[in-house]
Amino acid sequence: MKGVVFTEFLEMVEDRFSAEMVDDIIEDSELPSGGAYTAVGTYPHSEMVSMVVALSQRSGMAVRDLLLAFGQHLFGRFAHGYPAFFKGQTHAFDFLAGIELVIHAEVLKLYPDAQLPRFTVEEHTQQRLILVYNSPRHFEDLAEGLMRGCMAHFGEHAEISRSVLYENGVQRERFVLTRTT
Numbered sequence: 001m002k003g004v005v006f007t008e009f010l011e012m013v014e015d016r017f018s019a020e021m022v023d024d025i026i027e028d029s030e031l032p033s034g035g036a037y038t039a040v041g042t043y044p045h046s047e048m049v050s051m052v053v054a055l056s057q058r059s060g061m062a063v064r065d066l067l068l069a070f071g072q073h074l075f076g077r078f079a080h081g082y083p084a085f086f087k088g089q090t091h092a093f094d095f096l097a098g099i100e101l102v103i104h105a106e107v108l109k110l111y112p113d114a115q116l117p118r119f120t121v122e123e124h125t126q127q128r129l130i131l132v133y134n135s136p137r138h139f140e141d142l143a144e145g146l147m148r149g150c151m152a153h154f155g156e157h158a159e160i161s162r163s164v165l166y167e168n169g170v171q172r173e174r175f176v177l178t179r180t181t
């Protein structure tokens with residue numbers, strides 16, 4: 001997982017909790033990297049899982065809620081850090097429908113070693129967007145947080161429901177976004 005995701009995570013922990021919490025969860029997690037991340041480096045995604053679990057234990061917040069909050073925060077940081085991806089984009093569903101073929105395709109040009117999830121679009125209308133997420137890293141909650149962050153960014157509202165799909169031993173997650181305003 002690219003270092004930018006780790007540095008943004010630790011910044012969020014510092015802002016919402018404290019600098020001591022950052023030190024504590026790095027220590028609790030016994031990270032192979034030691035917690036010294038650079039934005040362009042690449043680190044095991046298991047380090048993110050360890051730190052989120054450590055933060056959950058120390059804060060008493062559920063892992064799912066922490067990943068949702070982190071996804072929302074991360075989307076805001078992406079919007080700030082990659083303005084070119086937002087040129088001409090006016091609707092959340094159109095932006096989300098292009099994650100795979102537009103956004104992450106561009107991310108891969110910037111970071112050829114990025115480990116990105118796969119998204120397939122099953123339905124895309126003004127009212128409803130159905131995305132199927134597939135990643136061996138299983139960051140479904142982070143994906144939902146990013147989707148929520150995207151809706152908020154464009155000032156739109158949707159209900160998000162999720163279901164698990166099993167096919168040929170592969171577990172994927174279907175997200176159904178239904179516009180509410």
Ligand code: HEM
Pocket residue numbers: 001002004005078079082085096099103104107111113114115116117135136137138139140142143144146147150
């Ligand atoms: C401007 C918008 C976006 C940018 C620049 C971006 C960029 C990235 C980058 C750099 C990573 C890390 C790759 C790695 O670890 O090697 C990543 C991972 C990820 N992205 Fe995006 N992304 C964007 C939007 C989104 C949106 C809207 C979603 C969800 C709908 C999404 C879903 C994910 C997920 C879930 C991961 C974690 C890796 C995994 O699940 O396997 N991204 N993205």
